[in-house]
Amino acid sequence: MEALIKLEDVFKTYQLGKVKLDALRGISMEIGKGHFVTLMGPSGSGKSTLLHILGVLDLPDKGKVFLSGRDISKLSESELAQARGKQIGFVFQQFNLLMNLTALENVALPMVFQGHSEEERKKRAEKLLGSLGLKERINHRPSELSGGERQRVAIARALANDPDIIVADEPTGNLDSATGKEVMEIFIDLHKKQKKTIIVVTHDPNIAGYSQEVINILDGKIVKNHGTKSKVLWKK
Amino acid sequence: MIKEYFKIAVKNLKTRKLRSWLTIAGIVIGVFLIVSLFSLGEGVKQTLTKQLKMMGGDLIMVFPGEVSDIMTTLIGAAELSESDIKAVEKAEGVDLVIPMKYKALVSRFKGEQKQTLIYGVPFKNGLSVFTDQMGWVLKDGTWPRIDKREVVVGSLVPEEIFPGMKVGDEIIIKGRPYEVVGVLVSLGSKQDDQMIAVDMELYKQITGEREDTAPFLMVTIEKGFLVDEVADNIKNELDDSQKRRRGQGEETASYSVITSEKIAGVAGNILAVIQLVVYMFASIGIVVGGIGIMNTMYTSVRERTKDIGIMKAIGAKNSTITWIFLIESGVIGFIGGVGGTVLGLALAKTIEVYGQFHPVLYIEASISLFVVFFGLSFSFLVGCLAGFLPARAASKLKPVDALRYE
Numbered sequence: 229m230e231a232l233i234k235l236e237d238v239f240k241t242y243q244l245g246k247v248k249l250d251a252l253r254g255i256s257m258e259i260g261k262g263h264f265v266t267l268m269g270p271s272g273s274g275k276s277t278l279l280h281i282l283g284v285l286d287l288p289d290k291g292k293v294f295l296s297g298r299d300i301s302k303l304s305e306s307e308l309a310q311a312r313g314k315q316i317g318f319v320f321q322q323f324n325l326l327m328n329l330t331a332l333e334n335v336a337l338p339m340v341f342q343g344h345s346e347e348e349r350k351k352r353a354e355k356l357l358g359s360l361g362l363k364e365r366i367n368h369r370p371s372e373l374s375g376g377e378r379q380r381v382a383i384a385r386a387l388a389n390d391p392d393i394i395v396a397d398e399p400t401g402n403l404d405s406a407t408g409k410e411v412m413e414i415f416i417d418l419h420k421k422q423k424k425t426i427i428v429v430t431h432d433p434n435i436a437g438y439s440q441e442v443i444n445i446l447d448g449k450i451v452k453n454h455g456t457k458s459k460v461l462w463k464k
Numbered sequence: 465m466i467k468e469y470f471k472i473a474v475k476n477l478k479t480r481k482l483r484s485w486l487t488i489a490g491i492v493i494g495v496f497l498i499v500s501l502f503s504l505g506e507g508v509k510q511t512l513t514k515q516l517k518m519m520g521g522d523l524i525m526v527f528p529g530e531v532s533d534i535m536t537t538l539i540g541a542a543e544l545s546e547s548d549i550k551a552v553e554k555a556e557g558v559d560l561v562i563p564m565k566y567k568a569l570v571s572r573f574k575g576e577q578k579q580t581l582i583y584g585v586p587f588k589n590g591l592s593v594f595t596d597q598m599g600w601v602l603k604d605g606t607w608p609r610i611d612k613r614e615v616v617v618g619s620l621v622p623e624e625i626f627p628g629m630k631v632g633d634e635i636i637i638k639g640r641p642y643e644v645v646g647v648l649v650s651l652g653s654k655q656d657d658q659m660i661a662v663d664m665e666l667y668k669q670i671t672g673e674r675e676d677t678a679p680f681l682m683v684t685i686e687k688g689f690l691v692d693e694v695a696d697n698i699k700n701e702l703d704d705s706q707k708r709r710r711g712q713g714e715e716t717a718s719y720s721v722i723t724s725e726k727i728a729g730v731a732g733n734i735l736a737v738i739q740l741v742v743y744m745f746a747s748i749g750i751v752v753g754g755i756g757i758m759n760t761m762y763t764s765v766r767e768r769t770k771d772i773g774i775m776k777a778i779g780a781k782n783s784t785i786t787w788i789f790l791i792e793s794g795v796i797g798f799i800g801g802v803g804g805t806v807l808g809l810a811l812a813k814t815i816e817v818y819g820q821f822h823p824v825l826y827i828e829a830s831i832s833l834f835v836v837f838f839g840l841s842f843s844f845l846v847g848c849l850a851g852f853l854p855a856r857a858a859s860k861l862k863p864v865d866a867l868r869y870e
Binding site for chain 1: 465468472475476478479770771773774775776777778779780781782783784862863864867
């Protein structure tokens with residue numbers, strides 16, 4: 229079976245002022261379709277950088293990234309945007325909703341970029357928000373919603389174009405534990421029922437417990453991979 | 465797609481209402497300058513062109529002052545003296561010398577009093593010049609008879625100044641009644657169309673001016689003479705006459721002798737300079753407005769860096785971001801353009817209405833579709849141009865960096 233996402237010896241270096249920071253130092257891995265993967269590691273370990281590269285939000289300095297078999301370094305900026313919009317849904321710790329749009333408009337926005345009609349967008353956004361229990365909140369702006377509600381709007385937005393992959397960066401980091409648990413249950417549900425591939429970054433071991441595979445990262449390298457099924461390969 | 469981007473752009477502008485309006489105000493001022501100055505400049509040009517067209521090519525004009533100082537002549541009270549006029553009459557090739565006089569006086573019609581421009585016209589020997597070379601045609605009625613208390617009025621008098629006035633009506637000028645015997649067709653300039661023309665003798669009676677001086681002479685030439693030749697003769701005669709009189713201790717004023725052709729040339733040059741200045745000032749206004757837009761858009765890009773990152777993460781292409789920002793600045797430019805055009809036209813119209821009663825310097829505003837179109841499209845264009853660099857800067861942001869921006 230071909231991997232959905234494949235990394236080959238990926239390096240990423242940041243220049244912070246005069247200091248060079250090696251965020252990723254030779255990462256190779258594969259994530260198969262329909263898997264639930266957790267990336268764990270302390271702050272500064274490079275896990276967020278890795279997530280950004282897995283979500284084609286960023287490109288590696290060295291090494292190759294394949295998304296559905298396509299080498300993303302060969303894609304143009306607009307093809308990358310297209311790939312993000314269609315294949316990948318992002319969920320962030322800070323929710324990252326557009327504050328001047330309503331919940332409905334936020335969820336509909338990714339569909340605007342894919343050229344769906346207004347009617348279609350509205351229908352799907354309403355359905356998604358409804359399924360996440362936000363039926364009464366669709367015309368509220370993010371500032372009028374609680375943290376948990378905001379994160380659910382963000383999840384609905386991530387699902388707008390029915391992507392294969394959901395990439396989440398500490399999705400429960402800004403939520404209390406009860407709300408966090410609810411949000412994680414949504415991810416588990418998406419994985420089980422809709423067969424979405426889910427990649428979550430966290431440093432909360434409880435959350436890691438929900439996933440099938442846990443990848444530990446330290447100093448830009450994979451140090452441990454304890455998956456029940458070893459679909460994630462790593463070298464060194 | 466563009467429609468959707470437009471909605472997003474408008475929403476963004478609305479989110480920053482105060483700043484959007486302030487930026488729009490900058491453009492309003494620029495376009496306001498362009499439109500008002502342009503309308504007035506164009507109006508002056510049209511008025512002059514019309515008037516020049518009405519004059520035949522074979523007329524010579526004599527007036528006090530230097531051509532280079534035409535404004536002083538127009539505004540000032542300098543007049544050609546009786547001796548000057550005699551000298552002109554003596555020149556070889558001169559057929560008729562027609563003095564023109566005018567004065568603003570209060571007239572009354574059916575109880576309504578208004579300031580009107582009274583022209584003194586030598587109907588006795590000059591009528592043919594007015595009908596043949598100046599384009600005077602009666603719409604209604606007859607020419608005034610000499611020694612009768614009769615007047616003809618310009619086409620706008622019965623339309624605007626004394627509505628309802630018709631041939632046979634009575635008009636009171638300086639307390640005495642006169643009969644309106646004719647109405648002219650439009651002469652092409654508002655000033656001429658608003659006059660009341662009386663015979664020169666009658667004019668002297670009305671105004672109490674006894675001397676045969678005139679602020680302006682029109683000279684026709686005899687058959688077989690060339691205009692420029694006769695103009696030179698007039699100059700020589702005037703020079704000789706003035707030299708003699710200066711010898712006798714009399715003061716003499718400078719004068720100009722011009723053919724109608726040359727007037728057109730001079731007027732054309734003055735207009736060209738006026739228009740150049742107008743364009744310069746107006747472009748400065750627009751450039752300042754454009755810099756305002758650019759400033760606002762750069763601030764906006766900065767402020768919305770995170771939003772740009774979010775939009776890119778959820779599938780917005782670089783071109784999408786460029787479009788949204790371009791539309792925003794274009795909308796600012798366009799709304800500013802609409803506001804500036806409306807205000808500019810309003811000012812031009814106001815000046816036209818209130819600038820009416822100076823006897824000579826008449827300002828007319830020309831409101832053409834072109835000005836409106838120009839004002840709107842130019843401001844929209846400036847908006848887009850000013851927005852282009854900020855929009856590009858926004859689209860070039862890397863999604864990861866933009867997302868990290870706080």
